[in-house]
Amino acid sequence: MADGSTRSIIRREDYREPDWWTRQIELDVDLKPLETTVVSRLTLERNVKSPAGADLLLDGEAMTFVSASLDGVPLDPQQVERTATGIAVKGMRDGGVLEITQRCDPRNNTALSGLYLSNGIFCTQCEAEGFRRIAFSQDRPDVMSTYRVRITGDRKSCPVMLSNGNPVEQGDLPDGRHYAVWEDPFPKPSYLFALVAGDLGLLQDSFTTRSGRVVDLRIYSEHAVIDQCRHAMESLKKSMKWDEEAYGLEYDLDLFMIVAVSHFNMGAMENKGLNIFNTSATLARADTATDADFMQVERIVAHEYFHNWTGNRVTCRDWFQLTLKEGLTVFRDQQFTADMHSAAVKRIGDVQLLREGQFPEDAGPMSHPIRPDSYVEINNFYTRTVYEKGAEVIRMIHTLIGPKAYRAGIDLYFERHDGQAVTCEDFVRAMEDASGRDLGQFRRWYSQAGTPELSVERSFDPRSGSYALEITQGTPPTAGQPDKLPLHVPLRLGLLSRDGRPLPLMLEGENEPQGTERVLELTGERQRFVFKGLNSEPVPSLLRNFSAPVRLKLDYADDELALLLGQDEDAFNRWEAGQQLAMRLILRGVDAGGHAEASDALLAAFRKVLADAPADPAFAARAVQLPSFTYVGQQRPVIDVEGITGALRSLQRGLSTALREDWAATYEHFHDIGPFAADNGAAGRRAIKNQALFWSVQAPDAAAIARAQRQFERADNMTDSFAALRALVESRDPSAASALGTFYARWQNEPLVVNKWFALQASADDEGVLATVERLLHHPAFTLGNPNRVYSLVGVFANNPAGFHRADGAGYRFVMDRILEVDPKNPQVASRLMRPLGRFKPYDERRRALMRAELERALARPDLSRDCYEVASKSLE
Ligand code: TRP
Ligand code: ZN
Numbered sequence: 038m039a040d041g042s043t044r045s046i047i048r049r050e051d052y053r054e055p056d057w058w059t060r061q062i063e064l065d066v067d068l069k070p071l072e073t074t075v076v077s078r079l080t081l082e083r084n085v086k087s088p089a090g091a092d093l094l095l096d097g098e099a100m101t102f103v104s105a106s107l108d109g110v111p112l113d114p115q116q117v118e119r120t121a122t123g124i125a126v127k128g129m130r131d132g133g134v135l136e137i138t139q140r141c142d143p144r145n146n147t148a149l150s151g152l153y154l155s156n157g158i159f160c161t162q163c164e165a166e167g168f169r170r171i172a173f174s175q176d177r178p179d180v181m182s183t184y185r186v187r188i189t190g191d192r193k194s195c196p197v198m199l200s201n202g203n204p205v206e207q208g209d210l211p212d213g214r215h216y217a218v219w220e221d222p223f224p225k226p227s228y229l230f231a232l233v234a235g236d237l238g239l240l241q242d243s244f245t246t247r248s249g250r251v252v253d254l255r256i257y258s259e260h261a262v263i264d265q266c267r268h269a270m271e272s273l274k275k276s277m278k279w280d281e282e283a284y285g286l287e288y289d290l291d292l293f294m295i296v297a298v299s300h301f302n303m304g305a306m307e308n309k310g311l312n313i314f315n316t317s318a319t320l321a322r323a324d325t326a327t328d329a330d331f332m333q334v335e336r337i338v339a340h341e342y343f344h345n346w347t348g349n350r351v352t353c354r355d356w357f358q359l360t361l362k363e364g365l366t367v368f369r370d371q372q373f374t375a376d377m378h379s380a381a382v383k384r385i386g387d388v389q390l391l392r393e394g395q396f397p398e399d400a401g402p403m404s405h406p407i408r409p410d411s412y413v414e415i416n417n418f419y420t421r422t423v424y425e426k427g428a429e430v431i432r433m434i435h436t437l438i439g440p441k442a443y444r445a446g447i448d449l450y451f452e453r454h455d456g457q458a459v460t461c462e463d464f465v466r467a468m469e470d471a472s473g474r475d476l477g478q479f480r481r482w483y484s485q486a487g488t489p490e491l492s493v494e495r496s497f498d499p500r501s502g503s504y505a506l507e508i509t510q511g512t513p514p515t516a517g518q519p520d521k522l523p524l525h526v527p528l529r530l531g532l533l534s535r536d537g538r539p540l541p542l543m544l545e546g547e548n549e550p551q552g553t554e555r556v557l558e559l560t561g562e563r564q565r566f567v568f569k570g571l572n573s574e575p576v577p578s579l580l581r582n583f584s585a586p587v588r589l590k591l592d593y594a595d596d597e598l599a600l601l602l603g604q605d606e607d608a609f610n611r612w613e614a615g616q617q618l619a620m621r622l623i624l625r626g627v628d629a630g631g632h633a634e635a636s637d638a639l640l641a642a643f644r645k646v647l648a649d650a651p652a653d654p655a656f657a658a659r660a661v662q663l664p665s666f667t668y669v670g671q672q673r674p675v676i677d678v679e680g681i682t683g684a685l686r687s688l689q690r691g692l693s694t695a696l697r698e699d700w701a702a703t704y705e706h707f708h709d710i711g712p713f714a715a716d717n718g719a720a721g722r723r724a725i726k727n728q729a730l731f732w733s734v735q736a737p738d739a740a741a742i743a744r745a746q747r748q749f750e751r752a753d754n755m756t757d758s759f760a761a762l763r764a765l766v767e768s769r770d771p772s773a774a775s776a777l778g779t780f781y782a783r784w785q786n787e788p789l790v791v792n793k794w795f796a797l798q799a800s801a802d803d804e805g806v807l808a809t810v811e812r813l814l815h816h817p818a819f820t821l822g823n824p825n826r827v828y829s830l831v832g833v834f835a836n837n838p839a840g841f842h843r844a845d846g847a848g849y850r851f852v853m854d855r856i857l858e859v860d861p862k863n864p865q866v867a868s869r870l871m872r873p874l875g876r877f878k879p880y881d882e883r884r885r886a887l888m889r890a891e892l893e894r895a896l897a898r899p900d901l902s903r904d905c906y907e908v909a910s911k912s913l914e
Contacts, residue, residue, distance in 0.1 A: 043121045044903055048411045049357040056091035057129070058082045059175050062182045062227075068159055068190040068198075068234055070144040073152060074103075077139070077172040080182075081132040089130055095137075096169035096176040097123035099151065103138035123173060137173050146170070147822065147862040155300035156259060157194065158235030160313055164306055165356055165415045168227035178226040179354045179458040188234060189216045195234040197257060199294060201225070201309045221309055223289070226352055226458065231308030233296045238263030242270050244277050246287045252277075258297040258319065265320035268331055269295065269338050276339040279373050284447060286346045295319065295338070299788060302824055302865045303419065304337050307344030314341070317789055317825050323713050325787050327756040328720040335377065340370040351451065354458045356415045360407040360483075361461050363419075364427020368435075371428060378717055381608030382655045388583045388609070391429065393667045395421035395586070399488045400671075401876040402912040404515040408461050408483045413907040416865050422486070429586040430482045434468050436527040436556060436584055437479070442472035478560055479525040487515040489524055491559070493591040497574035503545070504532070504568045504575060510559055510587075516911070526559040529584035529607075532568065532575035537604030543569045554606070556584065576600055581607040593617065595638040602642050608656060615642050615660050623669055623684045631683025635691040643696060647703050654707060655721035658728040663688065666838045676879045678842045686802070693735035703729040704744060713754045720756075727760035734768035742770050749776055755790070763797055791818050792829035799833040799840075806840035807847055821859055824866045831855045835873045842880070846887035849874060853891040856905065857898065864902030871895070871905055875912030889913060 061080035067073060081093065102124070105112045118125045126135065146153035151170025152161050161171065169176040186200040192215045198207075202221030209215045238260035244252045254273060256266045273295070280286045294311045301315035318337040321330050347369060348362035375383045398404065398421050405418065407427040412418050435443045446468035454463060461483050469476045494507040508528070512521035531554045532540040541550030545567040557566055568575075576597045580589050593601075593614075601614035618639050626633025643661055650657035666685060670676040693700070707726040709719060730748065733741035745768065749761035762780055765773040777794070784790035795818075799810050813819060813830055820826055831852060835841050841848040852870060860867035877888035892909045895901055901909070 042903055044413055044906055045121070046411050046413055047415075049355070049409070052355050052357075054084060054086060055094075055175055055177065055180055056084050056087035057093050057132075057175065058084060059180050059182045060224075062172075062174070062184050064172065064184065064186045066186065066188050066232060068143075068188065068195060070154060071142055072140055073143055074138065074140050075172050077137050077174070079135045079137070079174065081129070081135055083129075083131050090128070092118075093126040093129045093135070094120065094175070095123045095126065095173040096166070097139070097173040099141065099146070099148075099170045100173070101140040102173070103140060105135065105137045107135050108133040109136075123169065139172060141170060148865065149300055149302050149824070149863060150865065152232065153300070155298040158233065158237065158259070158296075158298055159190070159195065160233045160235075160296065160298050161231050161308075162302065162306060162313065163230050163308070164228040165419075166228070168230055171230075174227055176227050178228055178352055178356065181224040181226050181352070181456075181458060183224050184219075184221045184230065186219045186221075186232065187216055188219070188232060189214055190234045194236060197237045197239075198232075198234040199257070199296065199311055200232045201230065201311050202290065203292060203310075223309060223350070224456065225309050225349065229307070229309045229349060229352075231306070231311040231313055233257070233311065233313065236260070237296070240266045240270055242274065244274050244288070244293075246277070247281045248287060250287075250291070252288050252290070253292045255292070255294045256297070256319070257294065258316065259299070262297070262316065262320055265322040265325065266297065268321040268326075269297075269314075269319045269334055272335040272338040273342060275335070275377065276342040276373065279339070279376065280343060280346070280369075283372065283376070284346070284369070284444070286451075288345065289350070293342075295341075299825075300823055302863070305341045307341040307348055309345070309349050312341045314338075315825065317792070320789060323715060323754045323756075325755055325784070325790050327759055328723060330755075331715070331720075332374070332378065336370050336374055339373045340366055343369045343373075346451070350456065351454045352458045354460050356412070356418070357408055357410070358460050359415075359418060360423045360427035360430075361459070361464055363424045364407060364429075365431050365464070367424050367428035368431040371432075379653065379655050379721075381612070381653075382659060384582055384609050385612050385656075385659050387425070387428075389665075389668075391421070391425050391586060392671070393665055395425050396488050396588075396671060397667065397876055398422050398872075399426070399486060399515065400513070401872075401878070402516055402914065403872070403875060403908065404486045404518075406482075406484050406486045406518075410484075414864075414868070414903045416904055417868055417907050426586055433482070433527050433585055434465075434476070434479070436529065437476075437525075437558070438468060438472035438474050442474070443468070446471035476525075478523075481522055481524050485512065485521060485524065486518050487512040487521060489521075489526065489585075489587045491526070491528070491580075491587050491589050493577075493579065493589070495577060495591075497571070499573070502569060502571045504571050506566045506568075506577065506579075507563070508559060508566070509563045511562065516914075523560060523562045526585045526587065528557045528559055528579065529554065529581040530557060531555075531578045531581065531606065532571070533578060533600065533605065534575060535573060535600070537600055539606055540571065540575055545569055554581065578605045578607055578610050580610075582609045583613075595621075595636070599638055599642055599645075602660075603645055608653075612656070612660050615646065616664050618642055619688075620664050620669065620672065623664065623681070623688060624672055626684030626688060627669070627673070627677055627680040629684075631677075631680040631687075633684040633688040633691070635688060635695050639692075640695055643692065644699060647696075647699050650703065650707070650725050653721070654725040655717070658721070658724035661725075661728055661732070663692075670879065674879070675881060678838060678844075678880070678884070682802075682839060689732075689735040691736075693732050693737075697733065697736075697738070700729040700733040701740065701744075704733065723756050723760075727757065727764075730760060730764045731767065734764045734770075737768040737770065742768055742772070745770075746772060746776075759793060759797075766797060766801060785818065788823075788825070792825050795819070795826065796829040796833045799830050800837050802837070802839050804839055804843055806834065806837060807843060807851060810834045810840065811851065821855070821862065824863065827855070827859060827866055827870070831870055835870060841873065842884060844883070846884075846890075849887050849891045853894060857895065860898075860902050860905050861900070864904040867902065868904035868908050871908045875908050877912070 063078040065076040150167040188198040198217040200219035206218040237257040240256045297319035304318040305314040450467035539553035543550040598614040646660040707722040745764040752758035
């Protein structure tokens with residue numbers, strides 16, 4: 038039987054409609070841990086565009102084929118031919134019902150794709166190509182079917198048995214077994230199929246839609262953690278309400294279920310009516326989860342819920358269109374979070390994620406446009422580019438055509454395509470038709486990879502009072518795309534007077550000013566914009582709210598950055614100005630051999646932020662953070678590991694010392710004495726307080742250590758407890774070891790908290806972290822069998838420059854050793870861990886050679902998974 042190990046390249050241009058449609062799928066699933074039998078009945082219809090007699094191609098892997106019949110007549114063996122990805126059924130005429138019996142082994146399914154067991158719970162993951170591990174099928178998203186699913190299982194171990202849609206029947210069977218039947222009336226692609234069975238706890242609630250339908254809401258999890266699901270339930274109700282208000286979209290079934298499982302390759306999955314979640318994206322209770330975890334749960338619950346329309350009702354024609362559903366749904370969840378919390382803080386966080394996660398991807402060996410042209414393994418393309426840059430592209434459409442036309446475009450998209458599997462092109466066309474705008478050049482964002490760079494030159498002519506911005510754009514070459522074309526870029530901007538007032542904006546050729554903020558549209562390689570009627574040279578505030586996913590180069594003077602930081606109307610650019618001030622010092626420190634000192638300008642800027650902190654503590658917490666190693670590394674052609682770590686560490690110590698009193702005062706001011714409160718205000722105060730605590734221990738004095746210890750002992754919530762533990766570890770105070778021990782002893786039965794404990798130690802900023810991580814590998818709680826645990830130790834380490842980029846290469850070797858251990862069990866996880874090793878290009882010669890050698894070691898394995906093969910081979914190309 039096909040084992041899914043072929044390494045052929047799938048190309049977007051090769052897309053062809055299938056010769057057959059599967060209109061209905063009936064599944065009879067007899068659940069047994071080691072041998073589950075699935076009888077499938079596919080109702081087939083020939084595609085009218087295809088010739089009679091065309092083979093029916095069915096995908097299938099990691100299963101045993103038992104038998105097949107067509108309309109009740111057994112197929113003879115010559116009619117079923119093996120192919121690279123499954124079987125071809127010959128001699129089909131116009132259709133009929135094809136019944137296939139097949140078997141799979143959930144217990145030994147460690148890939149967590151298809152049907153598997155998580156702590157005794159049967160569950161499925163079918164996106165992108167997992168359904169073919171459950172039943173021979175047309176496992177492609179343009180084939181949409183209605184499903185009727187009959188599940189048989191043990192009454193005792195599987196009292197709860199779920200699938201998509203509505204429950205229609207259930208009953209007892211002999212031998213302690215029972216059955217349940219589910220029907221999903223909405224035709225869907227196989228990747229949205231789901232099945233869950235086990236002994237599950239239930240949290241129940243309801244939501245009344247704006248048209249008055251009552252929807253039964255259910256969250257299932259292991260019994261022990263069901264009381265940690267309440268926040269997810271509240272998040273779900275908020276999401277349902279928000280989607281009605283912001284997009285006019287209502288839920289369409291009478292039942293919506295979420296199941297949380299401990300073993301899951303990603304965050305969560307939007308299966309129709311039956312979302313399956315990683316516990317890390319579901320559970321949140323104030324004593325075990327931080328404020329950041331609460332926001333993450335809310336975001337992912339919203340994201341999966343929003344997929345019901347953007348993904349499920351309208352789905353993707355093929356996997357090259359993945360950003361059609363993911364980019365759009367991420368943009369929607371970003372809008373939702375912005376409405377629920379601080380829009381500026383949300384935007385800052387998203388831009389950090391883009392710069393730290395997506396920019397390196399776009400500059401690396403796996404660089405691809407948001408709509409890729411080819412892939413070997415589709416699981417390798419669930420990337421920051423497809424998701425986060427994809428969301429930026431939707432955001433730019435929103436900016437260019439405005440919120441009203443955007444909404445009209447969304448309405449038109451659903452009017453045209455509800456119930457269909459469509460393409461990115463269909464989406465853009467709906468936006469064009471609704472807005473009357475030509476998005477012809479804009480479409481290049483879908484086909485061109487790489488991060489564009491904008492350089493700005495400015496000149497002021499005091500005689501005529503005109504101010505010119507000369508903007509050039511270019512995109513550096515990326516893997517397989519040497520030549521780049523200019524893009525259509527929305528540039529949101531304002532101009533400030535030297536005393537910080539917003540100035541009216543009047544472009545050459547206009548008779549009167551049009552507000553104090555506007556969006557310029559860049560389309561050419563070089564463009565000049567001239568503003569009129571200015572008395573003195575203004576300070577430009579460009580790319581406000583990060584209006585495009587680009588790098589912007591403009592040589593500001595320190596006092597201009599200080600002005601922007603203090604007075605720009607745009608909160609994102611206030612933050613950005615502070616980051617640029619710090620970046621400048623850090624880069625000077627890198628060039629000077631790895632030592633940076635705080636300038637008066639930066640100290641004044643930080644003091645200003647702290648003085649303004651009471652107005653928006655969450656923003657202040659972000660504004661006193663330094664740019665990360667990764668982002669600093671992007672500012673020079675070669676990443677100087679020692680130089681950057683040295684500069685960052687010395688600047689951290691300098692700021693800790695120079696502002697010692699300010700950190701202490703900030704801590705005292707924002708430290709709530711009363712009991713825990715969960716609201717945004719209280720979370721913001723915790724954020725700035727804990728940031729102050731973090732700063733004060735970079736060059737610790739006894740008072741700072743005492744504050745951290747006191748907070749660790751008294752905290753009644755995980756945010757404060759974990760921040761205090763982190764501060765103790767950062768301080769390198771001897772008490773850190775016993776605090777780590779206390780923390781573990783207290784939380785050893787809460788796996789998600791134990792993950793934090795591993796992650797904290799794996800992120801320590803010193804070369805000795807490798808020894809720590811090697812020791813933790815043998816900790817009784819460590820296992821390679823749970824993706825969350827692997828990511829919390831090995832994944833965090835692979836993103837910790839101090840350990841991973843050790844000059845002797847031991848960090849690289851450690852990570853590759855783990856990858857090669859994980860790969861045979863779970864290729865998706867192994868391949869994700871490999872990405873940092875593939876990005877060796879910007880490092881020094883020595884490190885490049887060491888990283889390459891590790892990748893070559895992987896490629897030499899004859900049984901390397903397709904997932905890892907694609908990453909390793911493309912990296913070495
Ligand atoms: N569609 C999921 C999302 O909302 C992504 C996803 C979940 C996934 N599990 C997966 C993708 C497993 C590939 C494999 O983003
Ligand atoms: Zn998604």
